[in-house]
Amino acid sequence: MTENQGSNLATPNVSADSSGKSPTTPSASSPATQRTVSNGRGKGIYRARIAGTGSYLPERVLTNADLEKMVDTNNAWIVERTGIHERHMAADDQVTTDLAYIAGTRALEAAKLTAEDIDMIIFATVTPDQPMPSAACVLQKKLGARQVMAFDLSAACSGFVYGMTVANQFIRSGLYKNILIVGAEVLHRLVNYKDRETCILFGDGAGAVILSRAEDNQNSEILAEHLFADGNLGDLFILPAGGSAMPLSQKVLDEGLQYVRMKGREIFKHAVRTMSQGCQDAIETAGLSIDQIDWLIPHQANIRILDAVAKYFGIPTEKVVVNVGKTGNTSAATIPIALDQAIRDGRIQRDQNVLLTAFGAGLTSGSMMLRY
Ligand SMILES: CC(C)(COP(=O)(O)OP(=O)(O)OC[C@H]1O[C@@H](n2cnc3c(N)ncnc32)[C@H](O)[C@@H]1OP(=O)(O)O)[C@@H](O)C(=O)NCCC(=O)NCCS
Numbered sequence: 001m002t003e004n005q006g007s008n009l010a011t012p013n014v015s016a017d018s019s020g021k022s023p024t025t026p027s028a029s030s031p032a033t034q035r036t037v038s039n040g041r042g043k044g045i046y047r048a049r050i051a052g053t054g055s056y057l058p059e060r061v062l063t064n065a066d067l068e069k070m071v072d073t074n075n076a077w078i079v080e081r082t083g084i085h086e087r088h089m090a091a092d093d094q095v096t097t098d099l100a101y102i103a104g105t106r107a108l109e110a111a112k113l114t115a116e117d118i119d120m121i122i123f124a125t126v127t128p129d130q131p132m133p134s135a136a137c138v139l140q141k142k143l144g145a146r147q148v149m150a151f152d153l154s155a156a157c158s159g160f161v162y163g164m165t166v167a168n169q170f171i172r173s174g175l176y177k178n179i180l181i182v183g184a185e186v187l188h189r190l191v192n193y194k195d196r197e198t199c200i201l202f203g204d205g206a207g208a209v210i211l212s213r214a215e216d217n218q219n220s221e222i223l224a225e226h227l228f229a230d231g232n233l234g235d236l237f238i239l240p241a242g243g244s245a246m247p248l249s250q251k252v253l254d255e256g257l258q259y260v261r262m263k264g265r266e267i268f269k270h271a272v273r274t275m276s277q278g279c280q281d282a283i284e285t286a287g288l289s290i291d292q293i294d295w296l297i298p299h300q301a302n303i304r305i306l307d308a309v310a311k312y313f314g315i316p317t318e319k320v321v322v323n324v325g326k327t328g329n330t331s332a333a334t335i336p337i338a339l340d341q342a343i344r345d346g347r348i349q350r351d352q353n354v355l356l357t358a359f360g361a362g363l364t365s366g367s368m369m370l371r372y
Contacts, residue, residue: 048171049220051212054106055340057088071196083303087203087328090186095129097138099206100184107208115143119176121150124159124183124332157360159332165225182208183332192259203328207336224285225368226278233363271359272308278367286369299358300324300334
């Protein structure tokens with residue numbers, strides 16, 4: 001990691017009632033052998049553990065040198081301000097669910113499960129193949145999964161942590177055993193490659209997790225989560241057209257309103273504040289101290305944002321999973337991709353405490369403390 005942006009770091013205002021308390025209902029069929037867990041959020045019969053992860057980055061790479069030929073920018077500026085060197089781009093014939101299919105298949109393999117075992121699919125994305133059917137239903141078909149509940153979750157870059165939180169409730173309650181949570185995006189199709197403030201940031205990719213019911217002899221579980229949204233800050237990062245407010249038209253295309261627009265400097269400030277606040281709440285709810293955190297995986301938006309959050313908590317660089325330099329910001333996919341890479345290369349080990357934190361358009365934010 002590089003320099004920190006201390007001046008951008010406002011003191012988080014952690015609210016006492018924001019721990020995401022969610023009562024869970026023991027299933028009538030719960031075996032008596034399952035131990036009851038209490039983690040400060042009410043009691044649940046079951047615990048949810050990450051059974052497998054997978055990810056996929058498309059082959060095509062867009063470097064800073066490529067961008068220099070497209071807009072008025074330069075490698076030095078991009079690296080210094082964002083930490084990004086390159087990002088991946090889906091091939092012209094690849095859609096979001098293609099990326100998700102590969103990531104999901106890899107997660108199933110890692111979990112030693114098949115598509116038949118999936119009880120529910122949550123697909124976090126802002127770039128579904130089309131508005132309907134949902135990406136979750138398309139993925140369900142591609143995987144050959146059973147006719148289980150499947151839906152898209154729209155919380156932008158926080159979508160994966162939101163999805164994990166939703167899935168956790170269904171596992172804790174005893175309703176489901178194996179849930180596929182995917183974060184996948186083909187963001188480059190929402191980016192205007194004439195807008196130097198946005199086009200340097202974003203990339204494509206997919207990450208997936210199988211969240212499963214933990215057995216008694218398995219120590220892994222989700223310890224705490226903190227979700228947050230503030231619609232008053234919605235205009236900081238928008239995609240104006242393509243919805244009911246502004247359907248696609250020739251005027252939209254002429255004015256480039258089908259592309260994302262962003263107030264970067266303001267987002268930066270809110271990102272650091274909300275992620276720090278969310279982390280603090282999740283750490284406290286889990287009853288952990290900072291030095292018990294083995295890994296911090298922040299949403300990979302900008303190296304300076306990651307630095308600022310880590311610095312606020314005094315978490316050393318070597319405990320922060322960073323891949324933004326090679327992936328750019330892949331929105332809902334950044335955390336599951338980084339998680340999968342760090343598990344597969346052996347950095348993250350079972351029983352270690354992992355802190356996830358994200359922010360995104362909305363403005364949304366989600367943080368989660370888990371024991372892998
Ligand atoms: C976008 C971001 C990289 C800009 O960095 P910054 O340090 O805040 O830069 P500023 O906005 O202060 O701009 C500084 C100057 O660089 C210029 N600039 C902007 N993009 C540039 C680019 N790609 N290349 C060269 N110069 C650029 C600006 O025009 C500005 O010029 P000026 O001083 O003449 O007005 C940064 O604010 C950021 O990452 N914000 C968060 C965005 C984000 O994460 N969005 C996704 C949310 S999930």
